[in-house]
Amino acid sequence: MIWQVETTQALWLLAVPVSALTVAAAARRLGLSAPLVLVIAGLLLSFVPGVPEFELDPEFVLYVFLPPLLFSAAWQSSYYNLRENVRSIALLSVGLVLFTTFAVGYTAHLLVPGLPLSAAFVLGAIVAPPDAVAAVSVAQRLGLPRRAVTVLVGESLFNDATALTAFRVAVIAATGAGFTLADGALRFLFAALAGAAVGLLLGPPLHWLRTRLDDPLVENGVALAAPFAAYLIAETVHASGVIAVVVSGLYLGHRFTESPAVTRLIGRSFWKVMVFVLETVVFLLIGLQLPPVIDGLSQRGWTELAGWAVAIFAVTVAARFVWVFPASYIPVWVSKRAREKDSGIGWRGRVIVSWAGMRGVVSLAAAFAIPFVTSDDKPFPGRDLILFLTFTTVLGTLLVQGLTFPMLIRVLRVGSDRERYTDTVAEAGAQHAAAQAALERLEELNAEEELDESVVTRLRELAEHRQLRAWERLGGGTGPEGEEVPTATYRRLRREMLSAERRVFVRMRDERRIDDEVLDRVMHELDLEEVALHRD
Template sequence: MDATQGLWLLTVPVLAVGVAAVARRTGVSAPLALVVAGLLAAAIPGTPDFELDPEFVLFAFLPPLLFAAAWQSSLPNLRDNARPIAYLSVGLVLCTTLVTGYVVYLIVPGLPLAAAFVLGAIIAPPDAVAAVGVAKRLGLPRRVVTVLVGESLFNDATALTAFRIAVAAAAGEGVSLATGGERFLFAAVGGTLVGLAAGPPLHWLRTRLRDPLAENAVAVLAPFAAYLVAEAVHASGVIAVVVSGLYLGHRFTESPAATRVLGLSFWKVLTFILESVVFLLIGLQLPAVVEGLSAWHPLTLAWWALTVFAVVVAVRFAWVFATALVPALVARRRARTGGAVDDTRRLNRRELTVVSWAGMRGVVSLAAAFAIPVTTARGEPFPERHLILFLTFTTVLATLLVQGVTFPALIRRLGIGGEAERHTDAVAEAGAQHAAARAALERLEALVAEEEDLDEQVLRRLRELAEYRQLRAWERLGGGTGPGGTEVPTAAYQRLRREMLAAEREVFVRLRDERRIDDEVLDRVLRELDLEEVALSRD
């Protein structure tokens, strides 16, 4: 690789991070802004062709992104919502594959049915990165966010497995419905077993290293190890990554504090970079996508693209609302027969509408499209490969443009918010803080009774800190102000302490600039100040 190629490779992540940063500051949809930036960059004369290597994307990008999402997900919440998540991540993906594929088969002359199902499988899985980000920022109810996160964790496995079966059938490898079902079940079960087998030993290793850097290094390597092992036995590497990530994330509380601080910061930075790069790469694929489309009239291509987009959206709406009726019907039947009725709150119509509209497609669809083989088993060109690439790209772009742009406005229009849920969480947090601080004080008094000659100033400071933490969460329920808009003590404490920390930081930096302390000393003392300031903040 020469210097020019290296410069272009550096330009991609730099441009991606820059565009994403601007989008975050201005409130624009980052995925959409990145795709548009990629389209504009691809149109600049002299821009090289950035053709995605699908195997590289599926191995280098997908495992860490899925692992990070699983790591930060709540296993109990996912378990409580297993039914709607399964409906979306398995049932909806298969339904979209079949319905979309059959519609495309009907409207595109000469396209084999198996090739049409390849397209259906490619565009079946939504990429919930953008939807989940907006949902969290606008404060959607936790169950809606959990369902969207759970869908994004598992739908890629379903779609990629269906894609491989459809490609095998279209390439003339003699795949029947029975063998396809067997492959699907083996991939799902095998991936789950690999993930469950990988989780405990990785957790055992991490907890015995007792080194924050080494422990997080194990976590970084974990998704790639789980993916490769599962793929080596022809199981689903995606499911293996998700299952192992859920296990390790659930046990993350057993790690030391330094490991948790370092790990959470690392995964936030990594996912930000990877997500930015992959959405920019989607836009940069335009030259490769439009290649080979001269055989069709532009209006015909536009009609097919619009039809595919409309079908994908309609199928999701129909499926979400139809499956929402199942629990009600089951509850009615159990009530008639005297059985136990599930009283778990179900999503209402407004929440179902939000879930239905959160169907933006992303990089997995495009990577799968480029993974279509060029020739079949008989050495013939794969049926309408360029057309499948084009329809995949237009579907991804249309969902990001139409659904991605209107998604925040839809949420505000429907008036969906988790205000009551957030208040309940705040009250529960205050109670937990109170109980924890009381336990800390009791522990301190027990130590005082056991030990002699403890410094009274140290004990007074520890008691004051425990009392401060005991009151902090309750005062936060008032939003930082008291009657008449007066500042509550904890808010004043945080404001004044931040000013004190800023003054300390200025002194340390000045002493470093004057060469009176070394940079190593500066790093050490700044880390202590930074950790305290982070503890004062509420992210």
């Protein structure tokens, strides 16, 4: 009987990721936002008879899900872009989070009878940090200006640290464990600085180790262990695990160019799969959280609850607008340097940034981490209500803001075609210069070693082909009359040739003329060549 119960639980645990991947695949095929569809699917599944309650374990989320997601985002972020926009990122990831905490906290304290201000601030800290996963993916797909995307990415990297620190301070105050405003400020500063120190101390030795392993699989295994190590070490010394993970990820990602090519190929694919799986499971779990949240609210009227939920959602959304516009315009008005640095995204871009405030799994994990009792063994004030208001705010932002976000970008026409053209020109120039350097080096080697002329000719053609391909991208792959340019023809024909080669190799394997190991090796070579043919 025990075996049967455990088997049933294991089947349900397997059903969650399988269902999440199935829904995500359908959403991607239909061109829909996968995070939003997954939340709705989870919400609908939670009402199906027989589906068990899946209650998020906050420790599991914060120690298992959060580190790799943050690390991957930091790894892929541009250190230089983040540094150039550090003022805007800090104003959002620190200033806006604290402002939202106070705005939502005071609103909840005034609206809900008997809810202490300290407990209300716990709610404010929980719903303060946006999760920019969905927003950034849509923004990049629709061509939002790079500075706006960088700011959103930078905010999502660091705002969790501010919110979780504010959450812990508010919980200490609400449980009566002894608290002053000075204590809270010191805790926050220590957590941030110590977390950054852990990340900086961990990054260089991990990079040194990875560059000396000479084994792509082991190197990427070290990268996988890095976020968990950074988070665990930082949390052990009461520092910010989030900042430690982000700083170490930025450092290792910035030095990733020093890794071998095979390591980079494997790493990119690995992290894409890892993030995709984790995000699909997390967003489905968000939707499945409703039944355990509702269970603790049987004593309250639903009309009253709905009113509070709408009010908290509205204040959460409005607080971002109230903060973003003054915080972005005032420095430009008072500082000449800020005016020169401002990219001129205008009010439309600021509206987009203000609307990109979808909340996610960090808010729910923090809500479930609220203790059940205070220091004097009394029930934590309003815990069930805080859980409910957190869930409705997360769901509201994902559905209302998430569903309308792509449409808002199109209506306001903030896509940056000029920026894309500039990037293409810059890439073509860089490709041209790099190919020229390669040709010069080839001539030097030819003069020194008297190489086989057929080999030299072949290498010259390859370098010249890369030069030509870079400039032809400016025309979108077509000539002046819309005809196919030579490099596009080359790619199309070469892909057909590669397909023919694969068919021969597979047929010879099926006829047992070559072994599967041989097939795997030659297929890998063909795959690498085909990937190189595709334009990113």
